[in-house]
Amino acid sequence: MSNINSNLDWSNLPFGYIKTDYNIRCYYRNGKWGELEVSSSESIDLHIAATSLHYGQEAFEGMKAFTGKDGKVRLFRWEDNAQRMRNSAIGVRMAEVTDEVFYGAVEKAIQLNTRFIPPYGSGASLYIRPLLIGSGAQVGVKPAEEYLFVVFVTPVGPYFKEGFKPVKMMIEREYDRAAPLGTGSIKVGGNYAASLNSLYNAHQKGYASALFLDAKEKKYIDEAGPANFFGIKNNTYITPKSTSILPSITNMSLIKIAESMGMKVERRQIEIEELSTFTEAGACGTAAVISPIGQIDDIGTGKSYIYGMETPGEVSTMLYKKLQSIQQGDEADNFGWIKVVDL
Numbered sequence: 001m002s003n004i005n006s007n008l009d010w011s012n013l014p015f016g017y018i019k020t021d022y023n024i025r026c027y028y029r030n031g032k033w034g035e036l037e038v039s040s041s042e043s044i045d046l047h048i049a050a051t052s053l054h055y056g057q058e059a060f061e062g063m064k065a066f067t068g069k070d071g072k073v074r075l076f077r078w079e080d081n082a083q084r085m086r087n088s089a090i091g092v093r094m095a096e097v098t099d100e101v102f103y104g105a106v107e108k109a110i111q112l113n114t115r116f117i118p119p120y121g122s123g124a125s126l127y128i129r130p131l132l133i134g135s136g137a138q139v140g141v142k143p144a145e146e147y148l149f150v151v152f153v154t155p156v157g158p159y160f161k162e163g164f165k166p167v168k169m170m171i172e173r174e175y176d177r178a179a180p181l182g183t184g185s186i187k188v189g190g191n192y193a194a195s196l197n198s199l200y201n202a203h204q205k206g207y208a209s210a211l212f213l214d215a216k217e218k219k220y221i222d223e224a225g226p227a228n229f230f231g232i233k234n235n236t237y238i239t240p241k242s243t244s245i246l247p248s249i250t251n252m253s254l255i256k257i258a259e260s261m262g263m264k265v266e267r268r269q270i271e272i273e274e275l276s277t278f279t280e281a282g283a284c285g286t287a288a289v290i291s292p293i294g295q296i297d298d299i300g301t302g303k304s305y306i307y308g309m310e311t312p313g314e315v316s317t318m319l320y321k322k323l324q325s326i327q328q329g330d331e332a333d334n335f336g337w338i339k340v341v342d343l
């Protein structure tokens, strides 16, 4: 481990990839996980017939570590990321990463790259990317017999450079991201491949993201690309219930915080028309915590749902601040969500 300061301009970091010193790898062979391996290479040596390349046997996770005022480095609900990665593995018939391997690799990746952990107050954090792929060769359509689990880290700036500001979204009517009984509820690359045209088109038209509808009836809001959706009205936090959305850990946490602040919470289908009754709307996920939505355009019908592009709503702001201060250690963690990393 090197203690030389990485000399990064913490306050102006992009939300992108920056090379760090080490990453951690672990192979599943002959029915069991091997030892954690430390690597300083940014590449992996992969068989040309690996199932991840041909048949999409791939899953990933995303989490962040924050430095607190007290200098401690905190992880947020990592047990849920470990569990979700197992659900993803089961969903595309991969070997499940054990807690021991998952926690061990994440901790080691942080410990060996401490000089890349952004300081308190910079607005930046250390993004952690666990990745599980079928590395074994198959030509017939079959699950691999060998898997590779990788954890790399990279320091990232805030997701939106402009800060906590409302964004515009458009309702996607051209493509579906996931089928009702498909892979929408697991964190696999295939869902992202299926969403790239929508996101590209949305960006081309000047929108921050596309808002997907349920694939079957095209009647209900599903989620916003890589983030869950919520609406606010009558002191109630409302978020879609659907078999094709990814269970966001940020969303689950906002639900708990909303309840603890005396709000009602509803997880149910949200019809497109109901968008006109919300006083606030937002997208949530690890990357941005909350992106307040200022306006949703439904190009298909010509309707717009407007919440205000000037300033984020009061409730969204409160939820955002509360969750962020727990994650950064500014506020006591009464939910048992924080894990302090041994450095």
Ligand SMILES: *Cc1c(COP(=O)(O)O)cnc(C)c1O
Residues within 6 Å of the ligand: 062, 187, 223, 225, 226, 227, 228, 246, 247, 248, 249, 250, 251, 284, 285, 286, 287
């Ligand atoms: C990762 C992800 C989210 C956000 O989940 P968090 O656990 O809050 O980061 C939302 N939707 C999709 C499709 C995702 O892949």
